[in-house]
Amino acid sequence: MAKKPNNEDVSLDMTPMIDVVFQLIIFFVVTLKMSDDKDTTIKLEDGKAGIPLTQEELPPSQLTIDIAKNGRVSLSNITLSDQMLAQKIRERKDRYGAEFPCMIRADWRTKHRDVKRVMDICTANGVWKLSFVAIKEAKGSMAARKK
Amino acid sequence: MARKKQEDPKAEMTPMIDVVFQLMIFFIVTIKQEDIFSKLNANRPAPNSSLSDSVENDTQINIQIGPRGFVFNGRGVSLPELRRNISKLAKTSTKSMVLVRCTLDSPHMYLVQALDACAENDMHNISIFSM
Numbered sequence A: 001m002a003k004k005p006n007n008e009d010v011s012l013d014m015t016p017m018i019d020v021v022f023q024l025i026i027f028f029v030v031t032l033k034m035s036d037d038k039d040t041t042i043k044l045e046d047g048k049a050g051i052p053l054t055q056e057e058l059p060p061s062q063l064t065i066d067i068a069k070n071g072r073v074s075l076s077n078i079t080l081s082d083q084m085l086a087q088k089i090r091e092r093k094d095r096y097g098a099e100f101p102c103m104i105r106a107d108w109r110t111k112h113r114d115v116k117r118v119m120d121i122c123t124a125n126g127v128w129k130l131s132f133v134a135i136k137e138a139k140g141s142m143a144a145r146k147k
Numbered sequence B: 001m002a003r004k005k006q007e008d009p010k011a012e013m014t015p016m017i018d019v020v021f022q023l024m025i026f027f028i029v030t031i032k033q034e035d036i037f038s039k040l041n042a043n044r045p046a047p048n049s050s051l052s053d054s055v056e057n058d059t060q061i062n063i064q065i066g067p068r069g070f071v072f073n074g075r076g077v078s079l080p081e082l083r084r085n086i087s088k089l090a091k092t093s094t095k096s097m098v099l100v101r102c103t104l105d106s107p108h109m110y111l112v113q114a115l116d117a118c119a120e121n122d123m124h125n126i127s128i129f130s131m
Helices: A015-031 A082-096 A112-124 B014-030 B079-092 B108-120
Strands: A051-053 A063-067 A073-075 A102-106 A129-137 B036-043 B060-065 B070-072 B075-077 B097-102 B126-130
Touching: A015 B014, A051 A129, A063 A082, A063 A112, A073 A082, A073 A112, A082 A112, A102 A112, A112 B097, A112 B108, A112 B126, A129 B108, B036 B108, B060 B079, B060 B108, B070 B079, B075 B079, B079 B108, B097 B108, B108 B126
Parallel strands: A063 A102, A102 A129, B036 B126, B060 B097, B097 B126
Antiparallel strands: A051 B036, A063 A073, A129 B036, B060 B070, B070 B075
16 A cells, blocks of 8 residues: 655645635626616516516617606616606607617506506607516525515 | 845735635625516507507406406406416417506506416517506
């Protein structure tokens, strides 16, 4: 039987560990999304049967309208009045046509009155096809899900 | 000016490893799992078009949404009952038009649940009315 060599170098070789650690850091830097450009107070209802929505598949023409529980309408965390929203929709329509993906992200407690107001602004500007955002699959403790 | 020439040629690794570990801990703590979202498509007729404008035929499914839940065929139903009813109707035709009528006081949750029940059964011809 071969004897274990006893003359090993006492100091550990650090290079592989540093390599792995750098790989991990690069992974986390790449996957980190620093700030969410949406209203984080909104809790959504489940919609498991809906079409999955992934960040990569969203075209630049899409418009996501956030409606908070109290009826506050915002785009990318900027609160808008009805006139301003109408103007934003018109801008989108002039640029991409009426078929751009227009999505409504409303809290599950939002009264239909406030959703109706937004839908009416959309239809008044020629946008008929609307989508409602729901939760396909909730993950993690930060889930934007109700309850 | 005195200059140290007898420095250790091997660079000191300890501070770098410390910093790198700090960075790692920061990124591990700040990372969060994103939820997967879905979208539920529907049509919204113009505000001035009334229900009578749309052709009333028997291949049309009416779902009413009130502040307390769903009304299907004039009868209050729970979500599982609504799902069952829609899947039954979807077996005959998935092309039929679904009219979802919401009262102004109803929470958005019921609308999303109704749209989800329709999407589950491949019904995609949905119009939302408000009343």
